[in-house]
Amino acid sequence: MIYQKHIGPAETHLLEAAKEFQKCMQCGKCRSVCPVFKEIGNELYVARGKNKLAEKIVSGDLQITDRVKDAINECLNCKTCSANCPAGVSPEHVVLRLRWYITCKEGLGFFKALIFRQIIWRKWPTTIGAISVGVVHRLLFGIGPKNPARYLFPLFGFSKRRFFPTLALRTGQSQYPEVVPSKKGQPIKRIGYFTGCAGNLIYTNVVKSVVDILTGYGYEVVIPKGQKCSGTPVLANGDYDGARMLMEHNFNLFRRYNLDAIVVACSSCGLALKKEIKLFMDDSEELRQFCDKVYDINEFIEEEIKFKEDELGKLDYKVSYHDPCHLVRGQDISAEPRNILKRIPGVQFIEMKDAAVCCGSAGSYCLTHYDTSIKINNHKVKNIQDANVDYVATACPTCVMHIQDNLLQHDSLEQAKFVVEILADSLRVAGTIE
Numbered sequence: 346m347i348y349q350k351h352i353g354p355a356e357t358h359l360l361e362a363a364k365e366f367q368k369c370m371q372c373g374k375c376r377s378v379c380p381v382f383k384e385i386g387n388e389l390y391v392a393r394g395k396n397k398l399a400e401k402i403v404s405g406d407l408q409i410t411d412r413v414k415d416a417i418n419e420c421l422n423c424k425t426c427s428a429n430c431p432a433g434v435s436p437e438h439v440v441l442r443l444r445w446y447i448t449c450k451e452g453l454g455f456f457k458a459l460i461f462r463q464i465i466w467r468k469w470p471t472t473i474g475a476i477s478v479g480v481v482h483r484l485l486f487g488i489g490p491k492n493p494a495r496y497l498f499p500l501f502g503f504s505k506r507r508f509f510p511t512l513a514l515r516t517g518q519s520q521y522p523e524v525v526p527s528k529k530g531q532p533i534k535r536i537g538y539f540t541g542c543a544g545n546l547i548y549t550n551v552v553k554s555v556v557d558i559l560t561g562y563g564y565e566v567v568i569p570k571g572q573k574c575s576g577t578p579v580l581a582n583g584d585y586d587g588a589r590m591l592m593e594h595n596f597n598l599f600r601r602y603n604l605d606a607i608v609v610a611c612s613s614c615g616l617a618l619k620k621e622i623k624l625f626m627d628d629s630e631e632l633r634q635f636c637d638k639v640y641d642i643n644e645f646i647e648e649e650i651k652f653k654e655d656e657l658g659k660l661d662y663k664v665s666y667h668d669p670c671h672l673v674r675g676q677d678i679s680a681e682p683r684n685i686l687k688r689i690p691g692v693q694f695i696e697m698k699d700a701a702v703c704c705g706s707a708g709s710y711c712l713t714h715y716d717t718s719i720k721i722n723n724h725k726v727k728n729i730q731d732a733n734v735d736y737v738a739t740a741c742p743t744c745v746m747h748i749q750d751n752l753l754q755h756d757s758l759e760q761a762k763f764v765v766e767i768l769a770d771s772l773r774v775a776g777t778i779e
C-alpha cells in the first residue's frame with residue numbers, strides 16, 4: 346500500500362488521485378457520456394475503468410505496463426465525465442495524476458524532454474521551426490490543398506488525409522510593440538494579452554482582432570514579449586515539473602506590468618492561467634489576485650464593452666457555435682460567445698445539435714490518436730452540416746484546427762472561425778475599428 350511507503354513526489358500524485366477515485370460509486374453513468382468510450386467501447390477507456398485502474402495501481406495490485414499507459418493516454422481531458430458524475434468525481438484529474446506519476450517513476454524520455462524542456466521552454470526554436478514550416482507549407486501546397494505532397498505526411502507520423510492550417514510567416518507578437526496604446530486617447534484600463542502559441546504562430550488574425558477591438562475601445566494592450574507556452578500541452582503529456590516551470594514564468598512575468606486584467610483567446614490557455622496553475626503553485630494572495638484577473642476574451646468583451654447599435658456592421662453570415670470543452674466545462678462560459686454573435690446585425694445564429702460535445706481535438710490527442718479523434722469529430726461535422734451554416738464559430742485554436750481539417754476532408758464548405766474574428770469583421774464593416 347502507498348500509505349506504508351515513502352511519500353515522494355511520485356506518491357504525492359497517487360495520493361491526489363486517490364482523493365478523487367475514492368468517491369467513485371462505480372455507477373457507470375460516465376459510460377453514456379464519454380466520447381472516447383462511445384467510439385472504442387472499452388471499459389478501460391471510460392472514467393469508471395480508469396478509476397478502478399488507478400485504485401489497483403495505488404494498492405500495488407497493478408504494475409505500469411504498456412496496456413495501462415495506453416488506457417491512461419486515452420482521455421481527452423474533456424471534463425464531460427466530471428460534469429455528469431453524480432458523485433462529484435473529476436476523473437480527468439485521476440488521469441493527469443497518473444500521467445505525472447508515471448513520468449516521476451520512469452522519466453520523461455529523450456523526445457519529450459527535448460520538446461518540453463528545450464524547444465517549448467526556450468521558445469525561439471518553436472518560433473523558427475514554425476516559420477520554416479510555414480515557408481515549406483506554402484511551397485508544397487502552393488497549387489492547392491489536394492497537392493500530392495500530403496503523401497509525405499506519413500514519413501512524419503501524420504495521416505495523409507490531414508489538412509493543416511498555414512503557419513504564419515511573421516509571429517503575432519512581433520507585429521506589435523510590447524505596449525499597444527489605446528486608440529481613444531487616455532486608456533480606460535491596462536490589459537495584458539496572453540496570445541498563446543497558436544495565436545502567435547498560426548492564428549495571427551485572432552491576435553489582430555483582439556488588439557484592434559481592445560485598442561479601438563480605449564484599452565491599452567500589453568503583450569509581454571517574454572511570455573511562453575501556458576503549460577497545457579506539457580501538463581497533459583505528463584510533465585508536471587515542465588508545466589510548473591512555464592506557469593511560474595508566466596505568473597512572474599505578467600505580474601511585472603501592473604495590469605488591470607489579462608485576456609486570453611484560447612480556452613485551454615485561459616483554463617491553465619485561471620485554474621490549473623493552482624495545481625502547480627502554492628496558494629498565496631498574489632496567485633489568487635493573478636487568477637482573478639484572467640478572462641477569456643469573450644467573457645471580457647461581454648462584461649466590459651457596451652456596443653452601440655451603429656458600431657456593428659451588417660454581416661450576412663449564418664453561424665453556429667461549438668463549445669470548447671475547456672471553456673464550457675473548464676470555465677463555465679457558454680452564453681457570452683453566443684451573445685456576441687447574436688448581437689451582430691445580419692448574423693443568423695443557428696444552434697447546432699450537441700454543441701457542447703467534445704470535437705475530439707484535445708490538443709495533442711489529435712496528433713497522437715488521430716483516427717479516434719476524427720471518429721469523434723465526424724459527429725461534430727454532421728451536426729455542423731445539418732445546421733446549414735456558413736461558419737462554425739468557436740474559441741479554441743485546436744478546435745478550429747481539428748474541425749476545419751475534418752470539414753475539408755468531407756468537402757464541406759463551412760469554415761471554422763473564432764468568435765472574436767467575426768466580431769472584428771463586423772466592427773470593421775461599420776468603420777468602428779480599422
Ligand code: SF4
Pocket residue numbers: 368369370371372373374375376392393396426429430431432433434436
Ligand atoms: S466516475 Fe462518476 S459517473 Fe463514472 S462510475 Fe464513478 S461515480 Fe459513476
Ligand code: SF4
Pocket residue numbers: 378379380381382390391392419420421422423424425426427436437
Ligand atoms: S475527460 Fe472526457 S475522454 Fe476523459 S474519461 Fe472523462 S469523458 Fe472520457
